[in-house]
Amino acid sequence: MKDIKAVVFDAYGTLLDVHSVIEKLDTVFPEKGTQISQIWRTKQLEYTWLMSLMGRYDNFFNTTRRALIYALKALKLDFNADLCETILNEYYVLKPFSEVPAALENMQDKKIAILSNGNLEMLNTVVKNAKLDKLIPNILSVDELKIFKPFLGVYQLAPAKLGIPREQTLFVSSNSFDVVGGKVFGFKVAWANRAGNQLDELDVKPDIEVKDLKQLADLIKS
Amino acid sequence: MKDIKAVVFDAYGTLLDVHSVIEKLDTVFPEKGTQISQIWRTKQLEYTWLMSLMGRYDNFFNTTRRALIYALKALKLDFNADLCETILNEYYVLKPFSEVPAALENMQDKKIAILSNGNLEMLNTVVKNAKLDKLIPNILSVDELKIFKPFLGVYQLAPAKLGIPREQTLFVSSNSFDVVGGKVFGFKVAWANRAGNQLDELDVKPDIEVKDLKQLADLIKS
Numbered sequence: 001m002k003d004i005k006a007v008v009f010d011a012y013g014t015l016l017d018v019h020s021v022i023e024k025l026d027t028v029f030p031e032k033g034t035q036i037s038q039i040w041r042t043k044q045l046e047y048t049w050l051m052s053l054m055g056r057y058d059n060f061f062n063t064t065r066r067a068l069i070y071a072l073k074a075l076k077l078d079f080n081a082d083l084c085e086t087i088l089n090e091y092y093v094l095k096p097f098s099e100v101p102a103a104l105e106n107m108q109d110k111k112i113a114i115l116s117n118g119n120l121e122m123l124n125t126v127v128k129n130a131k132l133d134k135l136i137p138n139i140l141s142v143d144e145l146k147i148f149k150p151f152l153g154v155y156q157l158a159p160a161k162l163g164i165p166r167e168q169t170l171f172v173s174s175n176s177f178d179v180v181g182g183k184v185f186g187f188k189v190a191w192a193n194r195a196g197n198q199l200d201e202l203d204v205k206p207d208i209e210v211k212d213l214k215q216l217a218d219l220i221k222s
Numbered sequence: 223m224k225d226i227k228a229v230v231f232d233a234y235g236t237l238l239d240v241h242s243v244i245e246k247l248d249t250v251f252p253e254k255g256t257q258i259s260q261i262w263r264t265k266q267l268e269y270t271w272l273m274s275l276m277g278r279y280d281n282f283f284n285t286t287r288r289a290l291i292y293a294l295k296a297l298k299l300d301f302n303a304d305l306c307e308t309i310l311n312e313y314y315v316l317k318p319f320s321e322v323p324a325a326l327e328n329m330q331d332k333k334i335a336i337l338s339n340g341n342l343e344m345l346n347t348v349v350k351n352a353k354l355d356k357l358i359p360n361i362l363s364v365d366e367l368k369i370f371k372p373f374l375g376v377y378q379l380a381p382a383k384l385g386i387p388r389e390q391t392l393f394v395s396s397n398s399f400d401v402v403g404g405k406v407f408g409f410k411v412a413w414a415n416r417a418g419n420q421l422d423e424l425d426v427k428p429d430i431e432v433k434d435l436k437q438l439a440d441l442i443k444s
Contacts, residue, residue: 049272
């Protein structure tokens with residue numbers, strides 16, 4: 001890991017806990033929060049893949065709204081457009097995983113960036129609200145290319161914008177499909193596998209698997 | 223529906239019940255069949271989308287094997303390559319939904335085809351084993367294009383091979399993403415929604431929604 005000059009993070013699920021919406025969901029739909037959140041996240045990703053494959057694009061905030069509407073309808077919950085927006089606004093205040101700020105502090109000798117499906121408006125806001133803006137000077141969004149991960153071209157944004165070759169870039173994601181995409185693209189890849197998930201059977205493996213970003217920061221340092 | 227000259231069916235989940243593998247799975251892994259089958263099917267589709275987006279391709283039989291291996295590993299079940307192949311071979315003997323043969327009989331005044339993610343070898347075998355080969359004279363596979371649904375180009379196989387324009391073709395699928403893909407492409411689309419699922423929030427709706435293919439056959443006839 002001593003060649004690594006840039007560390008590029010996925011945002012949703014990696015730095016930010018997308019399931020921190022459950023608390024809010026539970027206040028609106030008692031005891032349904034976890035189930036809503038699971039369907040919401042599953043459909044959010046599925047829609048990014050389907051729209052990309054069909055050559056259609058809608059930004060990630062809108063895609064997230066679509067997935068939320070699907071989840072609420074699928075569970076036959078009563079809602080209107082205002083309530084939907086109220087819930088959706090939780091995406092501006094997603095909580096970072098607890099070890100993230102200190103881990104990022106410990107990597108400041110590298111170029112630090114986010115490379116995310118999120119559009120810049122939602123990314124800038126959530127990063128600021130999570131008090132990570134000073135620690136992450138570069139925020140790169142697939143929105144510029146109007147197609148989502150794991151289309152390989154979007155990973156090229158990191159070398160292009162940071163000026164560091166892919167082989168000297170450590171890409172960090174908690175999402176198995178994104179680990180695969182980053183690896184196929186040619187990054188060094190770390191899988192932050194907090195949940196102990198099974199790796200996808202898609203022929204590639206991450207260079208490192210860690211249980212959280214504290215462990216990663218320690219590894220990079222040594 | 224009176225303009226319809228061709229009826230083109232998705233195969234897996236629409237004509238053939240992918241979950242008919244549960245019986246076999248339960249004999250090998252008692253009481254785990256349903257759970258294995260769900261993860262297996264979810265990952266099978268996910269892998270088709272991810273590989274297509276990354277510009278990689280592996281045929282559907284191999285993709286199905288990958289998804290099965292993932293499912294068995296994720297559930298920490300004990301298996302070897304032989305057992306995996308034994309289970310995978312169930313894809314050659316998937317059962318058609320019960321109403322399918324009679325419904326197809328009732329549509330023989332139209333051009334009938336399958337347009338499927340499956341490669342020809344697996345499609346020809348399963349269709350023959352299900353005794354549907356006489357009822358479905360045209361079997362079209364995305365394998366020719368080396369990319370999976372809902373990449374819009376694969377739907378073009380039907381007009382190209384059948385010689386019937388998309389507007390006069392009724393595309394029939396049980397899979398919501400495939401209903402969306404077919405509709406965005408420009409087919410007339412029927413959603414065979416046996417399970418009463420929620421439609422995806424992707425801006426398009428099927429022209430018809432039916433609970434099974436008997437209902438569809440009756441509608442086309444009238």
